[in-house]
Amino acid sequence: MSAEPVNTAIGEHDDASAECWCCGSTDAPARMVQLGGHPEVHLCLQCAHFVHQRAREIEDEGKRGPAVLVRDQFRNLRAEMIRRGWHQNRVIGGKLRWLGKYLP
Numbered sequence: 001m002s003a004e005p006v007n008t009a010i011g012e013h014d015d016a017s018a019e020c021w022c023c024g025s026t027d028a029p030a031r032m033v034q035l036g037g038h039p040e041v042h043l044c045l046q047c048a049h050f051v052h053q054r055a056r057e058i059e060d061e062g063k064r065g066p067a068v069l070v071r072d073q074f075r076n077l078r079a080e081m082i083r084r085g086w087h088q089n090r091v092i093g094g095k096l097r098w099l100g101k102y103l104p
């Protein structure tokens with residue numbers, strides 16, 4: 001008997017979990033985002049939020065204005081916190097990750 005999960009449906013395992021195509025984590029398919037044209041592709045919620053943020057970043061490229069400047073500053077701040085590993089800090093990491101969900 002194999003310990004590896006067996007795919008029973010497109011992108012889903014025999015234990016009714018699905019694997020994220022981005023980071024490889026598994027979760028219930030109902031708690032994952034599927035792509036419209038490719039239902040076999042599942043994204044976990046964290047990766048879906050990342051894709052959304054990345055899409056906003058691409059939309060902002062080439063734009064000017066105070067709102068774009070503020071969003072860029074928040075992105076730079078987030079990148080610096082991640083570079084320093086503050087998002088994994090036991091004291092403030094949870095609060096930073098929570099705050100990051102609501103910032104551009």
Ligand SMILES: [Zn+2]
Nearest residue numbers: 020023044047
């Ligand atoms: Zn993921």
